[in-house]
Amino acid sequence: MARGNSFNRQESDIVDKLVAVNRVAKVVKGGRRFGFAALVVAGDGNGRVGQGHGKAREVPEAIRKATEAAKRNMIRVPLRDGRTLHHDSEERYGAGFVVLRSAPPGTGIIAGGPMRAVFETLGVQDVVAKSLGTSNPYNMVKATFAALEQAMSPKSVAARRGKTVAEVLGGGRRKSQKSAKTAEQGEAVTE
Numbered sequence: 001m002a003r004g005n006s007f008n009r010q011e012s013d014i015v016d017k018l019v020a021v022n023r024v025a026k027v028v029k030g031g032r033r034f035g036f037a038a039l040v041v042a043g044d045g046n047g048r049v050g051q052g053h054g055k056a057r058e059v060p061e062a063i064r065k066a067t068e069a070a071k072r073n074m075i076r077v078p079l080r081d082g083r084t085l086h087h088d089s090e091e092r093y094g095a096g097f098v099v100l101r102s103a104p105p106g107t108g109i110i111a112g113g114p115m116r117a118v119f120e121t122l123g124v125q126d127v128v129a130k131s132l133g134t135s136n137p138y139n140m141v142k143a144t145f146a147a148l149e150q151a152m153s154p155k156s157v158a159a160r161r162g163k164t165v166a167e168v169l170g171g172g173r174r175k176s177q178k179s180a181k182t183a184e185q186g187e188a189v190t191e
Contacts, residue, residue, distance in 0.1 A: 016042035016067050017117040019051075020137040021059060038062040039137055041114075042070035043121030046082070049148070050074035051118070051141050075145070078153035083125040086154065091147035096139030097132040100147050114140045122148075 020039040025032040036059045043049035052069025056062040080086045085102040103126040109119045111129035114137040158168045
């Protein structure tokens with residue numbers, strides 16, 4: 001019994017945002033039958049986000065189906081300091097092309113329409129995003145998700161390469177500092 005309560009509490013932490021609603025028509029012998037398609041983004045505001053699509057004859061039913069699909073299709077995205085992405089990325093889905101860039105504290109969410117909904121439900125506070133190509137919300141959201149799936153934390157990169165996080169993050173900087181020191185020492189020895 002307690003297990004069911006914790007599941008409900010976890011479900012209530014999830015925030016969902018309606019991105020788009022389309023009215024679609026099916027032409028039949030007697031005329032047109034109208035239905036609705038909804039696109040919803042859901043997330044816990046702490047690094048998990050999902051998107052879902054639902055269709056029904058009524059708008060509320062389509063939104064409910066889309067919300068359930070979004071909760072089922074959640075992915076985890078590693079965030080730096082719980083506020084921004086670890087690195088820049090770009091991705092394409094159909095004619096939608098998005099560029100996501102990490103940003104310093106205080107920048108806010110600089111993104112348009114459907115991408116803004118994804119970042120707000122994800123829990124990102126500082127990001128700069130640009131959508132090039134189509135303004136179709138479905139392709140924009142799917143391209144954004146494709147870019148977010150590419151995101152990796154330094155810890156996971158270090159584990160894959162068999163190195164420490166310091167070697168992955170500071171490898172280039174440390175080498176240049178060492179070479180500058182050895183150059184200074186070499187000049188001191190030659191004098």
